[in-house]
Structures are given as structure tokens and as C-alpha cells.
Amino acid sequence: MPIARFEMPDGRIARFEVAEGTTPEQAQSMIAEQMATTASPMSFGETGGGAATGRLINRGQRNVLAEPRPLESALAGVTKSAIDPLLAGAQLATGNSPKINELVQRLAKEGGEYQEANPYSYGAGRVAGVMLPAVGMAKIGSIPSFTKLSPLTQNVGMGAVSGVLTPEETGKTGTELYKEQAKQAGIGGTVGAIITPLQKLAGVLRGPEQTPQMAGAVEKAREAGYVIPPTQARESFVNRVLEGTAGKVTTAQNASAKNQAVTHRLVAKSLGLPENEVIVPDTLNSIRSVAGKAYENIENIGTIKPSKQYTEGLNQIASKPLKALAGFPNSKPSPIIELTDSLRSDAFDxxxxxxxxxxxxxxxNTAYGSNQKLLGNANKKAADLLENEIEQHLQKTGQKEMLDEFRNARQLIAKTYTIQKALNPVSGTVD
Incomplete structure (x- = not known):
């Protein structure tokens, strides 16, 4: 249908649908008649609401909105919150000059129309709009000198600034304006002071912040079937209450029993064993024996020339014993020095x-058994250096299949030793 445009009393242009063949003069007459008979002095379209557009419908009634829609009220709330600090700043800078005062009161009146029509939507918009000024407040809160202040001082300061940046909408100017804004600053500071203990209480209830790494680990453990007691997942007040209700010891015992079964199942699976198979030292020795065949294949890979990393690794193992010997030259040299010297070679097959x-x-193993931990660690690290050299040689010579077999065997053998340390020899389960 054709669209007729009509200038409203306040200068805005409204659009209406009219019947085919309607002349401009007829359209203007029809619209004027409808406006005269249906518009009320307090209609939303006449109070600056922004919704005064509509159309003529078949019954001859005007479809001009008498009040704003919820979305319009929400947008008005966002706008009001966003511009309030600017208006308040202009008032403080000019003492609320006539032009600024007129603007503030007009916007307050228009905002009131939106609020009265849709209080919930308008309120939600005001809350959302506060986020824009809050960005500036957050920048203040990130100033190094400000962050050094106590939480109470920070909250009082932020509250006072927020109060000052609230427009005065009753028309006060000059000294009266500044008195009112000082009063608002005091109210804002008081609110900030009240919030401080509530923040501390919230911190107690929430508990310490959980790192992303910890949260991820807890999530993966639960996915695997582990039971994580509430306070171990996150030590909050609520979790302490929940755990306390069931009994902390009981909760931990139940979790331990279930987790032990999960651990054993996962360990057996990682070794390629049936999930419920009892694991004993002989089982692990058998796995090591089979995996060790990959080492036998290494015997024919040719000559290996040690890399720079190998020499640096030996130097690192011997560094502390050498430093001790330098300070005490008359003392007996550590066997670790002799060990590393014996491993220095230009080439080996x-x-x-x-x-x-x-x-x-x-x-x-012998050193660990005689409580010589440093010597045991040195031998273990030296073995790792040789295995690394074997891997590098296989990679350089393009023997990928043998490299994969060797790596898998290394990992599997290392895993069996780790598991054996946690093995319960009586029950055959991994604790």
C-alpha cells in the first residue's frame, strides 16, 4: 500500500499506509482528522518518546504507540546510565549553567516516561549502561598507587566518585549544586564502606580462587572416574559444610576406596593388561622383559657419535661434585666424577x-638400595643421556620404525618402575 508522510506537531515525520488512489490532500485530511480525534495531550508521541510512528489500518484507527515498548525503554536506560557521568561533569564544570540544567531536566523527564511505562526493562537498561562508566572506574582501580590502598579506602573512594558523577536533576545551581554533589559523594562513600565487609564475607564463602590448571586437572580426573572430595576440588565454605555434614573422614575414605579402583583400572589399561588383573612384581618384570627386546634391536644400528647435549649433560651431572672438590681439594673425590669421566667418549656402537x-x-638400583640417592640419581641421568643419543641417532639415520619401538619401550619400562613404587604387594593393587 502507498505510504503517506505527515509532520507531527513537534516536527517529527510519521508514516502511514493509505488506500490505493488516495490523493495527498485526502491523506492529509484523513490523518489530521484521526490525530484530532484520537491523540491525547499526554500521548507518548507528544512527550518525546520516539515511538510516534504508525499507520492507518482498515478500521480507520491510528496505530500510533501511546507508550514506549520494552526494548525502547531498555535502550533508554542504557543511554541514561552512559551519559549521566558526562552530564554530572558538565554541571560541576559550569555550576549547572541554564543550558546544562535544561538538558539534564529534559533528559530526566524523558527517561521518566520510559521508566514509568516499562520499569523492569528500563531498570535492566540502567544496569547494563552502568558498565560503560564502570570501564573508566576500573582504569582508576588499576592505577598502581590506588591498588596499594586498603580495600576499604578503595571502595570508599570509588563510591564517592560514583556519587559525584550522578547528575543533580532538581535544578540546583552554584553553591547549592556543589553542596548537593558533596552530599552524594558522602552517600556513595558510605555505600562503598558498607560493601567492604560484604566482599570479605563473599571471599570466605567462595574460597580461594581456583587456577585454570587445577580446574582442568579436576575436570579430567572426574572424567576418568575419580571421586574428588568437595574441599579438594575447591575449598569454599559451602564445600566445607557439605563435607562436614557427611563427615570429612568418611568422605575421604569413600573417595579413596573408589579412586583406588579407578587408579588400578587405568594403570592396568596403560600396561596393556585386563582392567581387573592383579598386578604383582613378577607381572612388571615380565612386561620389562618383553619391552627390553626393543633394546636388543639397537645393538646393530652402527656407530653413534655423541652430541653436544650429551657432553653438556655429563658436565651438569658432575658440576656440584666438581665444585665441592674445588673447594676441598684434599677430600676424596665423589664417585659421580669418576662415573661421568668414564662415560666420555668420541664414539660408541x-x-x-x-x-x-x-x-x-x-x-x-644398588645405590638407591644403600641410601646413596645422589649416586643413584647420577647413574639414572647418565642412562637417560645414552638413551637420548640412541634416539637422535635413529632419527638422523631415518630408522623411524625402530625409533618408535625404542621410544615406546623406554616409556613402558619407565612406567613399570613408577607403578612398582606405588604397588601394594599384598593386594596386588596400585594405591
Whole structure:
């Protein structure tokens, strides 16, 4: 249908649909008649609301909105909150000059229309609009000198600034204006002071912040089937209450029993064993024996020339014993120095490397058994250096299949030793 445009009393242009064949003169007459018979002095369209557009419908009635829609009220609330600090600043700078005063009161009146029509939508818009000024307040809060202040001082200061940046909408000017804004600053500061203990209470109820790493670990553990007691997942007041109701010891015991079964299932699966199989030391020895065949294949890979990382690794292992010897030259040299010196070589073949690895692993176990932890660690690290050299040699010579088998065997054997440390020899379960 054709669209007729009509200038409203306040200068805005309204658009209406009219019947085919209607002349401009007829359209103007029809619209004027409808406006005269249906518009009220307090209609929303006449009070600056922005919704005064409509159309003629078949019954001859005007479809001009008498009040704003919820979305319009929400947008008005956002706008009001966003511009309030600017208006308040202009008032403070000019003492609320006539032009600023007129603008503030006109916007307050128009905002009142939106608020009266849709109080909830308007209120939601005001809250959303506060986020824009809050960005500026947050920048103040990030100033280094400000962050050093106590939480109470920070909250009082932020509240006072917020109060000052609230427009005075009753028409006060000059000294009266500044008195009113000082009063608003005091109210804002008081609110900030009240909020401080509430923030502390919220912190107690919420508990310490959980790092993303911890949250991710807890989530993965639960996905695997582990039961995480509330206070271990996050030590908040609510979790302490929940755990206390069930009994902390009981909660931990129940979780431990369930988690032990989950751990055993996952460990067995990682070793390629049935989930419910009892794991004993002989089982782990058998796995190591099978995996060790990958080492036998290494004996024929040719000559290995140690890399720079190998030499640096030996130097690192011997660094502290050498430093001790330098300070006390008359003392007996540490066996770790002798160990690293014996491993320095320009080249060695695969079979020698494998034999030496076996020797170093055995020496590490012997040292650990006699409480010589430093010597045990040195032998273990030296064996790791040789295994790394084997991997690099396989990679350089393009023996990918053998490299994958060797890496998998290394990981599996290392895993069996770790599991054996946590193995319960009586029950055959991993604790």
C-alpha cells in the first residue's frame, strides 16, 4: 500500500499506509482528522518518546504507540546510565549553567516516561549502561598507587566518585549544586564502606580462587572416574559444610576406596593388561622383559657419535661434585666424577650403549638400595643421556620404525618402575 508522510506537531515525520488512489490532500485530511480525534495531550508521541510512528489500518484507527515498548525503554536506560557521568561533569564544570540544567531536566523527564511505562526493562537498561562508566572506574582501580590502598579506602573512594558523577536533576545551581554533589559523594562513600565487609564475607564463602590448571586437572580426573572430595576440588565454605555434614573422614575414605579402583583400572589399561588383573612384581618384570627386546634391536644400528647435549649433560651431572672438590681439594673425590669421566667418549656402537645402559640402571638400583640417592640419581641421568643419543641417532639415520619401538619401550619400562613404587604387594593393587 502507498505510504503517506505527515509532520507531527513537534516536527517529527510519521508514516502511514493509505488506500490505493488516495490523493495527498485526502491523506492529509484523513490523518489530521484521526490525530484530532484520537491523540491525547499526554500521548507518548507528544512527550518525546520516539515511538510516534504508525499507520492507518482498515478500521480507520491510528496505530500510533501511546507508550514506549520494552526494548525502547531498555535502550533508554542504557543511554541514561552512559551519559549521566558526562552530564554530572558538565554541571560541576559550569555550576549547572541554564543550558546544562535544561538538558539534564529534559533528559530526566524523558527517561521518566520510559521508566514509568516499562520499569523492569528500563531498570535492566540502567544496569547494563552502568558498565560503560564502570570501564573508566576500573582504569582508576588499576592505577598502581590506588591498588596499594586498603580495600576499604578503595571502595570508599570509588563510591564517592560514583556519587559525584550522578547528575543533580532538581535544578540546583552554584553553591547549592556543589553542596548537593558533596552530599552524594558522602552517600556513595558510605555505600562503598558498607560493601567492604560484604566482599570479605563473599571471599570466605567462595574460597580461594581456583587456577585454570587445577580446574582442568579436576575436570579430567572426574572424567576418568575419580571421586574428588568437595574441599579438594575447591575449598569454599559451602564445600566445607557439605563435607562436614557427611563427615570429612568418611568422605575421604569413600573417595579413596573408589579412586583406588579407578587408579588400578587405568594403570592396568596403560600396561596393556585386563582392567581387573592383579598386578604383582613378577607381572612388571615380565612386561620389562618383553619391552627390553626393543633394546636388543639397537645393538646393530652402527656407530653413534655423541652430541653436544650429551657432553653438556655429563658436565651438569658432575658440576656440584666438581665444585665441592674445588673447594676441598684434599677430600676424596665423589664417585659421580669418576662415573661421568668414564662415560666420555668420541664414539660408541649400539651394542656398547645398550650394555652400558643396563649397567647404569643396575648401579642406580644398588645405590638407591644403600641410601646413596645422589649416586643413584647420577647413574639414572647418565642412562637417560645414552638413551637420548640412541634416539637422535635413529632419527638422523631415518630408522623411524625402530625409533618408535625404542621410544615406546623406554616409556613402558619407565612406567613399570613408577607403578612398582606405588604397588601394594599384598593386594596386588596400585594405591
Amino acid at each position: 649400539g651394542s656398547a650403549a645398550v650394555a652400558k645402559i643396563i649397567d647404569l640402571r643396575d648401579s642406580a
